[in-house]
Amino acid sequence: MPERVMFTMGDIACAEGALSAGARYFGGYPITPATEIAEWMSKRMPEVGGAYVQYEDEIASITSVIGASWTGVKSMTATSGPGVSLMLESVGLAVMTETPLVIVNIMRGGPSTGQPTRGQQGDIMQAKWGSHGDYQIIALTPASVQEMFDQTVQAFNLSEKFRTPVFVLADETVGHMRERLVIPDEKDLKLEYRKLPTVDPSEYLPFKADDDLVPPMGLFGSKYQFYATGLTHDERGYPSDKENVQIELVTRLNDKILKNSDQIIDLERFMLDDAKIAVISYGTPSRSAKKAIRDAREEGIKVGMLRLKTVWPFPEEQVAQLASEVDHIIVAEQNLGQVYYMVKAYASPTPVHLMAKPAGMPQLPHEILDKIKEIKSI
Amino acid sequence: MTESTPVLKHPMAKYIRSDRQPFIYCSGCSIGIVTGMIARAIDNLDLDITKTVIVSGIGCTGRTSGYFKTGTYHTTHGRAIAFAEGVKIANPELEVIVVSGDGDMAAIGGNHLIHACRRNIDMTVICINNFTYGMTGGQFGPTTEHERYSQTSPAPVGNIEHPFNLVKLAASSGAIFVARWTAVQARRATKSIEKGIQKEGFSFIEVIGACPTEYGRMNRFGDGVTMHKHLLEVAEIQNGLPPHEAELDYENRIVCGEFVNIEKPEYTAVLREMHKKLKE
Amino acid sequence: MPRYEIRFGGFGGQGIVTMAVVLGEAISLVEKKECVQTQSYGPEARGGATKSELVIDDVEVDYPKVQAPDVFVAMSRAAYLEYIDGLKDDGILIIDEDLVEIEGDLPDGIKIYKIPATRIADTEIGVKQATNIVMLGALTAITGIVTPEGLKQQIVERWPRFKETNLKALELGLKAGREAVPFSA
Numbered sequence: 011m012p013e014r015v016m017f018t019m020g021d022i023a024c025a026e027g028a029l030s031a032g033a034r035y036f037g038g039y040p041i042t043p044a045t046e047i048a049e050w051m052s053k054r055m056p057e058v059g060g061a062y063v064q065y066e067d068e069i070a071s072i073t074s075v076i077g078a079s080w081t082g083v084k085s086m087t088a089t090s091g092p093g094v095s096l097m098l099e100s101v102g103l104a105v106m107t108e109t110p111l112v113i114v115n116i117m118r119g120g121p122s123t124g125q126p127t128r129g130q131q132g133d134i135m136q137a138k139w140g141s142h143g144d145y146q147i148i149a150l151t152p153a154s155v156q157e158m159f160d161q162t163v164q165a166f167n168l169s170e171k172f173r174t175p176v177f178v179l180a181d182e183t184v185g186h187m188r189e190r191l192v193i194p195d196e197k198d199l200k201l202e203y204r205k206l207p208t209v210d211p212s213e214y215l216p217f218k219a220d221d222d223l224v225p226p227m228g229l230f231g232s233k234y235q236f237y238a239t240g241l242t243h244d245e246r247g248y249p250s251d252k253e254n255v256q257i258e259l260v261t262r263l264n265d266k267i268l269k270n271s272d273q274i275i276d277l278e279r280f281m282l283d284d285a286k287i288a289v290i291s292y293g294t295p296s297r298s299a300k301k302a303i304r305d306a307r308e309e310g311i312k313v314g315m316l317r318l319k320t321v322w323p324f325p326e327e328q329v330a331q332l333a334s335e336v337d338h339i340i341v342a343e344q345n346l347g348q349v350y351y352m353v354k355a356y357a358s359p360t361p362v363h364l365m366a367k368p369a370g371m372p373q374l375p376h377e378i379l380d381k382i383k384e385i386k387s388i
Numbered sequence: 389m390t391e392s393t394p395v396l397k398h399p400m401a402k403y404i405r406s407d408r409q410p411f412i413y414c415s416g417c418s419i420g421i422v423t424g425m426i427a428r429a430i431d432n433l434d435l436d437i438t439k440t441v442i443v444s445g446i447g448c449t450g451r452t453s454g455y456f457k458t459g460t461y462h463t464t465h466g467r468a469i470a471f472a473e474g475v476k477i478a479n480p481e482l483e484v485i486v487v488s489g490d491g492d493m494a495a496i497g498g499n500h501l502i503h504a505c506r507r508n509i510d511m512t513v514i515c516i517n518n519f520t521y522g523m524t525g526g527q528f529g530p531t532t533e534h535e536r537y538s539q540t541s542p543a544p545v546g547n548i549e550h551p552f553n554l555v556k557l558a559a560s561s562g563a564i565f566v567a568r569w570t571a572v573q574a575r576r577a578t579k580s581i582e583k584g585i586q587k588e589g590f591s592f593i594e595v596i597g598a599c600p601t602e603y604g605r606m607n608r609f610g611d612g613v614t615m616h617k618h619l620l621e622v623a624e625i626q627n628g629l630p631p632h633e634a635e636l637d638y639e640n641r642i643v644c645g646e647f648v649n650i651e652k653p654e655y656t657a658v659l660r661e662m663h664k665k666l667k668e
Numbered sequence: 669m670p671r672y673e674i675r676f677g678g679f680g681g682q683g684i685v686t687m688a689v690v691l692g693e694a695i696s697l698v699e700k701k702e703c704v705q706t707q708s709y710g711p712e713a714r715g716g717a718t719k720s721e722l723v724i725d726d727v728e729v730d731y732p733k734v735q736a737p738d739v740f741v742a743m744s745r746a747a748y749l750e751y752i753d754g755l756k757d758d759g760i761l762i763i764d765e766d767l768v769e770i771e772g773d774l775p776d777g778i779k780i781y782k783i784p785a786t787r788i789a790d791t792e793i794g795v796k797q798a799t800n801i802v803m804l805g806a807l808t809a810i811t812g813i814v815t816p817e818g819l820k821q822q823i824v825e826r827w828p829r830f831k832e833t834n835l836k837a838l839e840l841g842l843k844a845g846r847e848a849v850p851f852s853a
Contacts, residue, residue, distance in 0.1 A: 017693040017703070035478045056662050061477045066503040070470035073463060077443075077474025080461065085478065103464050127709055187732050188689060188705040190696045230441045230459040230475055231482050237405070237454045239462035248408060249454070249462075300730040370708075375731045 014193040020158040020185045021046035021088075024114055024178065025054065026193055027162030028086050032201055033112070034060030035078035035085035037071040039093060042126040043182045044116040047088040068096040076100060076109045080238070082204075082229040084166055088114035091133045092123060094140065101175055102141035105263060107238045108217070108225065110169040110204055112162065114178040116185035119370060128370025129182025131293055131344040137177045138322050144260050146267035148274055149177040149322040151292040155189035161319065167202040168274055172266055173224050179321065181344055183294040183372065207234055217259075218245040223266035271323040281307060282314035287385055288332055290353055291342040292318040295372040299342055302378035313382050321349060326356045333357035338385045340365055344372050400427035403437065405457050412451055416604075416612015418571035418597025422516050423452050425574055425595070426487060429581040440483045443472045445497060448522045448599075449489035466497030469504045469513060476509050480656035483585060484511040491521045494530040494552050505561035505590055509655040512584035512591045515554060516571075518599040519638070526602025533638055537606045551636075554594045559631035559648045564589035566631055566648035570596040570619040573644060580646055588654045596623075596642055669701075671729070672813065674722045675737040675755075677747030681714045683800035684743065688720035691804060694814050694822035695724055704732040717746040724813065739811055741803060742768045743785070760850075762807060764799075770853060779850040781810055788840050798837035805841020806848065816842055 016022075025047045028036075036051040038044075048064070055062040060083075065071040071087045078085040089097065094115050104111055119125030120132045137149045148168050152161040162178055169176040207214050207226040216236035219225045228234030241249040242256045250256075267274070281303055282288060291299045296317045306313045316332055318325065329352075333339060339357050341350040342365040350364045365381050367373045398404075404427065413419050430440060437458045444453035446465035453460040463471045468488045476484045493501050493515045504513070520538060521527045528538040531551045541547040559566045565587045569577035577595055584591030598604060598615035609615050619642065626634070627645035634643045674691075678684040685707050692705040707720040721734040739760040742748040748768045755761060758777035763770070765782035774780075783806040789799040801823065808819055816838070823834050 015697060017689075017696045017705075035474065037474060056659070057666050059663050061659055063473070063477055065470065065473075066499050069467065070473070070500050070503070073467040073470035074474030074477070076463075077461070077471035077476075078478035079474075080459075081475055081479035081482065083478040085474070099464050100467065103467075107461075183706065183732065186707065188692055189703070189729075189732075228459070231439055231479055232459075233438055235438075235457050235459065237460045237462065239454060240464050241462065246407075294732065297729075298731045304730070371733070374735060376735075 011196050013195045016191045016193070017188055018155065018191050019046055019188050020152070020155045020180060021116060022050050023155045023158035023191045024088070024162045024180070024185070025050040026191070027159035028112065028166065029054055029058060030159070030193060030196065030199055031084060031163045031166035033084045033086050033166060034058065035075065035083045036060070036062045036087065037065055037074040037078065037085070038087050038089065039065055039068050039071050041090045041093045043118055043129070043185050044088045044090050044093075044114065047114060047116070068093040069099065072097040072100040072113065073103070075111050076104050076107070079109050079111050080230050084110070084170070086112040086114065088116070090116050090118045090126075091120045091136065094133060094136060098140040102143060102145065103240045104175040105141070105145045105147070106240050108173040108227070108263070109175065110173050111175050112165045112169055112178065113175055114162070114180070117179060117181045125370055127182070129294065129344065129372075130368065130370065131179075131181050131295070131348070132368065133179060134321055134345070134348040137179055144264060146264050147177060147322050148172070148174060148267060148320070149179050150276070150320050151179050151318055152184055153293050153296050153317065154184065155187065155191050157319070158184060159191055159193065163199060163201070164276070167200070170202040170204045171224070172270060173204060173227060174267065177322070181293045181372075182370070211235065215245040216247045217243060219262060219266070223262055223269065267323050274320060274323060275325045275328065276319035277325060277328055278317040278319060280315040280317060282316065282332070282335075285312050285314035285336055287311070287313040287338045287340065287382060288336040289313065289315040289340045289342055289378065289382070290318065290329070290349065291315060292321060292349070293344065295342045295344050295367070298373050298375045299378050301375035302382060305375065305379050306382045311382060311386055318349070324352045329353055329356040333360035336360065338363060338388070340381055340385060342373050342378055344368070400424055400431065403427045403430060403457055404455050408455055411455065413448065414601040416598065416600040416615070417448070418518065418595070418616070419449055419452060419516055421571045421574060422487070422514065422577075422595050422597065423455060425578045425581055426485065426514065428578045429585060432578070433582055433585060435483055435585070439481060440485065441472070441475055443468045443475070443484065443486045445488040445492035447489040447492050449487060449516045450492055452487045466492050466495070466500065468492065469497060469500045472511050473504060473507070473509050476511055477656055477659070480510070480660070485514070485585070486511060487514040487516070489522075490515060490517040490519065490531040490554070491529040494554060494557070498530065502557065502561040505558050505563040505592065507655055508562065508564060508589045508652050510588050510590070512581065512593070514581060514593050514595060516595050516597045517554060518597040518603060520599050520603035522599045522602050526599070526606060538603065539606070553634065553636055554592075555631050555634040555647055558592035562590075562652070563592040563648060564650050564652050565591035565646070567646040568594040568596065568634060569644050570623045570642060571598065572616050572620045573623060576644075583646070588657065589652055596636070669724070669726055672724045673734040673737045674724070674739045674741070674813065675734050675751060676720045676741045676743070677751040678718055678743030679746065680709070680716050680718050682718070682743055683797070684718045685709075685720045687741075687800045687804055688722050690822055690826055691814060691819065692722050693826065694819045695722070698818040698821050699814060701725070702727060702729050704729045706733050717744065717750045719747065719751050739807065741807055743803065744768065760810060762803070762810060764803065774853040778853055780853060781806070781845070781848045781850055783841070783844050783848060785841065785844075788844060789837060792840055793833060793837055795833050798833055801834050801837035802841035802844065805838040806845035809842045809845025810848065
């Protein structure tokens with residue numbers, strides 16, 4: 011399809027991004043503020059020969075997405091925090107069975123039912139630590155309608171490349187605001203697809219990884235036979251309660267994300283080159299920060315921003331490097347401090363200041379400007 | 389003439405992963421018998437094994453999928469049907485078989501079961517009902533009869549709750565094919581599994597099984613052989629009986645047979661129709 | 669043009685969000701300016717106070733929400749009371765005069781325009797649902813934020829089936845806007 015231009019919502023840009031990435035299966039359950047994705051998909055999926063399936067709950071939704079993915083179809087779900095709470099069991103299953111899929115979380119106020127129509131960024135740690143056990147996750151944090159499209163495409167690419175679930179974590183403001191969206195000509199999109207096995211089926215070891223730590227994926231309906239299980243398994247996929255099998259598997263699952271993090275981490279450096287104060291932010295608050303930084307620069311304050319377009323895996327080295335360049339770091343996020351604790355861990359001894367806002371409106375530009383001035387006066 | 393040692397090979401061995409033998413099942417357990425039924429159904433229908441997917445959840449029965457030599461998946465607890473729905477919708481050419489236990493399907497996965505019956509996606513679901521959570525040591529479950537003993541329903545009362553009748557549940561939820569057999573009626577049960585596979589829609593086959601190690605021991609039902617003999621004695625074949633009359637009284641009468649066999653538009657077929665209409 | 673902020677307020681069902689969206693489409697897609705539309709809404713599908721906003725700029729819009737609107741279009745009393753705060757000094761307040769009365773203190777130098785949008789839609793067009801298009805016409809005439817041609821093009825493209833009604837509503841709204849005499853509080 012040639013290039014298209016729309017004035018549309020982040021949620022719809024996300025759905026279109028998924029379709030452009032080749033997603034042909036959507037399993038979901040209605041929830042504010044992600045319903046627009048489901049509604050759009052219910053119309054668009056059948057048009058492209060795919061399926062929109064509405065399940066009885068979020069648990070079934072994501073589990074069906076895992077099933078669909080094992081047939082070789084790029085698959086996704088979209089929800090909000092309360093839905094993710096239900097899905098976390100299967101996030102673990104997808105991690106353990108190395109299933110590519112995308113989970114979109116349009117973040118609203120929590121805990122519990124919280125404020126369904128108001129945005130927040132309270133689910134950053136949920137995405138990382140929500141399911142039990144040691145695992146890594148990939149999470150992208152778009153800040154505009156265009157990025158909702160671009161980063162959803164990227165989420166599919168990363169999920170396919172590393173055979174792992176990937177979160178798109180967008181705050182409600184990004185999900186619901188409308189901006190101009192340019193959907194590129196499909197020829198110009200670079201799309202990834204999971205590695206498939208090439209060995210003789212009799213020699214196929216479904217969970218034996220290549221050098222990139224990712225095993226080629228046998229699919230249902232292919233000539234390859236396999237047993238995939240949420241139990242700890244060896245290279246054959248067979249359950250094992252041996253210590254070395256557990257250590258090898260869990261280490262590899264973590265390492266395939268951590269050791270490939272340079273291919274995943276995506277950051278924007280904004281006016282940082284001579285900065286003495288750095289703001290770290292993501293999603294809608296990062297747009298407030300941009301305005302605040304522009305205003306502060308007019309007043310001669312040397313401030314810039316490291317905008318996280320991905321929060322997981324955490325950009326440890328980049329934050330440590332930044333901390334060595336500046337005198338102070340301000341973390342502005344729409345919660346009571348989540349990324350803040352990660353920044354603190356890697357910025358030490360550079361002081362890190364939290365600008366928290368656990369509510370529907372992000373930090374206003376002038377509030378961030380005031381904070382920058384306050385820090386400058388220290 | 390060369391001498392060869394005769395090798396005894398089970399006719400169904402070609403479908404089973406020999407490198408995963410022996411099965412984890414206790415002696416006297418019914419799950420091995422039902423595994424054999426599924427293999428025979430696949431064999432009798434001459435299914436393309438590479439296009440057959442076998443899915444199960446958690447528990448003793450949940451281990452069944454992993455013994456088959458095809459594309460198999462062992463989900464988390466209760467989610468086998470939800471996983472299978474995604475598989476079938478994403479690739480309707482696949483033959484999807486789900487096999488799991490009563491706890492997996494009727495307790496933690498109960499909501500998925502009833503909605504899958506209603507949704508009518510083509511798959512065959514085999515529930516081995518042994519009235520207990522065997523793998524965790526024999527606690528009462530959604531099909532445990534009133535006042536039966538278990539690790540969590542001790543004397544003097546036993547189980548305070550009342551059981552689901554899975555035939556009635558599946559039938560009233562909209563399954564298009566519903567049958568019940570005991571593990572000793574292997575030929576009849578295999579036929580029903582074959583019918584379920586051939587039917588275009590959601591088929592539910594309950595197989596009443598024995599767990600002598602846990603449920604049998606705690607309720608003094610005797611060993612596996614005794615329990616299976618009992619099943620044969622109390623099984624009462626009533627094909628075509630209205631499903632709401634398919635009673636299950638372990639002590640006296642287990643009504644067996646095929647109770648529902650109807651037609652209803654199947655999900656993936658309707659979806660394909662929709663694709664066609666949109667293309668026109 | 670520097671950053672320009674418009675706020676629409678009314679009750680659910682009046683097409684408050686749609687007003688901002690179609691205006692945003694005209695500005696973004698037809699006139700190629702930078703533009704972000706946001707909204708806030710409660711659990712009510714009908715009734716309640718609804719707010720929808722547009723930020724327009726020549727350069728990339730950073731903070732996407734309205735901070736101090738240059739224009740506030742108020743189409744219900746509840747929305748007027750809820751969302752009047754923050755209107756800029758010397759800003760523009762457009763009210764549906766049959767639904768909103770000026771109450772309380774207003775910022776300095778405000779210009780108030782009274783447009784009977786609902787009445788025009790109801791009596792002159794016979795389609796109450798066209799109220800928001802009448803109001804958009806008035807807004808366009810009063811602020812010049814979009815060209816009448818640009819808005820017209822987008823309205824026709826968006827609702828081809830209601831072309832006739834909508835264009836009539838737009839014309840009557842433009843006329844009402846041109847003829848409206850501003851007064852101060």
